[in-house]
Amino acid sequence: MHEVIVIGGGPAGLMASVSAAEHGARVLLLDKGDKLGRKLAISGGGRCNVTNRMPLDELIAHIPGNGRFMYSPFSVFNNEDIIRFFERLGIALKEEDRGRMFPVSDKATTVVQTLLKRINDLGVTVRTNTAVASLEYDDGRIAMVQLKNGERLKTKTVIVATGGQSVPHTGSTGDAYPWAKAAGHTITELYPTEVPITSAEPFIQEKKLQGLSLRDIELSVYAPNGKQIKTHDGDMIFTHFGLSGPAALRCSQYVVKALKKYKQPTIEMRIDLRPTIPAEALFQETIQNIKAEPKKALKTVLRGIAPERFLQYIYERLRIDSNLPCASVRHEVIREIVQQLKSFSFHVNGTLSIEKAFVTGGGVSVKEIEPKTMHSKKKAGLFFCGEVLDIHGYTGGYNITCAFSTGYTAGKGAAEYVHHKS
Numbered sequence: 001m002h003e004v005i006v007i008g009g010g011p012a013g014l015m016a017s018v019s020a021a022e023h024g025a026r027v028l029l030l031d032k033g034d035k036l037g038r039k040l041a042i043s044g045g046g047r048c049n050v051t052n053r054m055p056l057d058e059l060i061a062h063i064p065g066n067g068r069f070m071y072s073p074f075s076v077f078n079n080e081d082i083i084r085f086f087e088r089l090g091i092a093l094k095e096e097d098r099g100r101m102f103p104v105s106d107k108a109t110t111v112v113q114t115l116l117k118r119i120n121d122l123g124v125t126v127r128t129n130t131a132v133a134s135l136e137y138d139d140g141r142i143a144m145v146q147l148k149n150g151e152r153l154k155t156k157t158v159i160v161a162t163g164g165q166s167v168p169h170t171g172s173t174g175d176a177y178p179w180a181k182a183a184g185h186t187i188t189e190l191y192p193t194e195v196p197i198t199s200a201e202p203f204i205q206e207k208k209l210q211g212l213s214l215r216d217i218e219l220s221v222y223a224p225n226g227k228q229i230k231t232h233d234g235d236m237i238f239t240h241f242g243l244s245g246p247a248a249l250r251c252s253q254y255v256v257k258a259l260k261k262y263k264q265p266t267i268e269m270r271i272d273l274r275p276t277i278p279a280e281a282l283f284q285e286t287i288q289n290i291k292a293e294p295k296k297a298l299k300t301v302l303r304g305i306a307p308e309r310f311l312q313y314i315y316e317r318l319r320i321d322s323n324l325p326c327a328s329v330r331h332e333v334i335r336e337i338v339q340q341l342k343s344f345s346f347h348v349n350g351t352l353s354i355e356k357a358f359v360t361g362g363g364v365s366v367k368e369i370e371p372k373t374m375h376s377k378k379k380a381g382l383f384f385c386g387e388v389l390d391i392h393g394y395t396g397g398y399n400i401t402c403a404f405s406t407g408y409t410a411g412k413g414a415a416e417y418v419h420h421k422s
């Protein structure tokens with residue numbers, strides 16, 4: 001009879017194994033892949049954005065998918081605990097912009113190897129290439145883990161840490177949703193989040209701005225009635241199909257939800273390329289520059305007001321001859337250019353698929369999970385942690401933070417359950 005079986009060796013399952021073992025339980029970790037931590041190893045562009053150093057309320061604000069649920073798991077194991085955990089194991093972390101924490105080595109594999117060494121030191125038994133097929137219960141309690149190869153493992157507790165449905169080649173293929181359903185859990189609708197956005201606008205289709213990065217912009221999503229739904233600041237990039245980059249990824253879930261809610265084929269987005277200066281001030285500043293050098297070409301005087309390629313596209317879009325001496329350009333035209341820089345509007349029609357998303361939105365409903373232990377409210381001895389749950393954060397270390405926090409909490413919860421029951 002096993003004490004704790006953890007299914008899934010991503011950040012949630014690895015931390016759950018560490019925690020259950022540290023709290024005195026005998027742990028068996030199963031993963032269907034040949035390696036553990038495959039998604040972790042490619043996370044953060046291969047550098048692993050292991051957590052984020054924001055204060056608690058800020059951390060929660062960056063977890064738009066049921067962030068408030070995280071108050072309890074964070075009271076057990078939070079971002080500072082994650083930092084201490086790795087530093088105690090000899091992995092120095094460094095802070096980058098917006099509180100993002102990375103290993104000093106800049107290698108995600110350092111994080112994976114540290115976790116693997118820790119579970120090894122704690123005596124966790126690991127079985128890779130071992131896919132779980134289903135879970136079995138006896139009188140409302142978890143009783144058995146059924147493997148794909150037909151083997152059945154008797155156990156007191158199970159921690160489900162199988163991840164979401166994104167980037168399936170890392171092993172996250174949504175296997176656990178049917179198990180959770182069979183246990184009586186609700187699976188909220190699954191959707192791609194932190195995912196590039198697609199657009200059928202001619203300038204996108206014609207690849208006019210493909211590859212252009214915009215820094216420190218504001219990107220907004222609008223409802224059909226013109227109401228702003230969400231704005232995110234940061235960087236973005238135009239791609240051959242639409243937009244990507246941090247600000248676009250953060251806006252993506254609002255695009256998905258707005259398309260669904262308003263049942264429209266497209267949703268409007270706007271970019272403010274100069275968010276730190278009001279439109280009127282930008283207009284007046286430009287007029288002063290024109291007055292100072294009236295004979296120079298418009299494009300020369302406007303250089304630097306926005307990226308060159310973007311300005312060229314604006315001249316083309318507004319049919320402006322930017323070689324004209326700037327003093328000959330009417331003020332209404334300058335206003336139009338400023339308007340484009342402050343509120344560049346275009347329509348988007350969706351996102352890439354859930355498989356191509358960084359994160360899966362939706363999952364096992366958190367209403368049916370005890371937040372201090374991650375124990376299922378439906379079956380005794382069953383625990384959930386990580387992305388399989390209906391919890392998701394923005395990119396910036398928030399998802400791995402949730403995985404580690406819920407993983408640690410589940411491991412502790414399962415170990416205490418085992419000791420309490422036996």
Ligand SMILES: Cc1cc2nc3c(=O)[nH]c(=O)nc-3n(C[C@H](O)[C@H](O)[C@H](O)COP(=O)(O)OP(=O)(O)OC[C@H]3O[C@@H](n4cnc5c(N)ncnc54)[C@H](O)[C@@H]3O)c2cc1C
Binds near residue numbers: 042133170
């Ligand atoms: C390219 C990329 C980069 C990312 N970068 C960051 C980042 O820098 N910071 C951040 O916070 N988040 C990042 N994320 C998101 C983050 O990696 C995930 O939210 C996190 O890995 C989820 O952890 P998890 O343990 O819940 O699941 P996963 O990491 O998905 O692990 C699930 C594990 O379960 C196993 N499994 C599944 N089904 C079965 C089964 N039937 N039997 C046995 N085992 C099974 C899988 O093989 C896998 O090993 C990134 C995601 C991607 C795709």
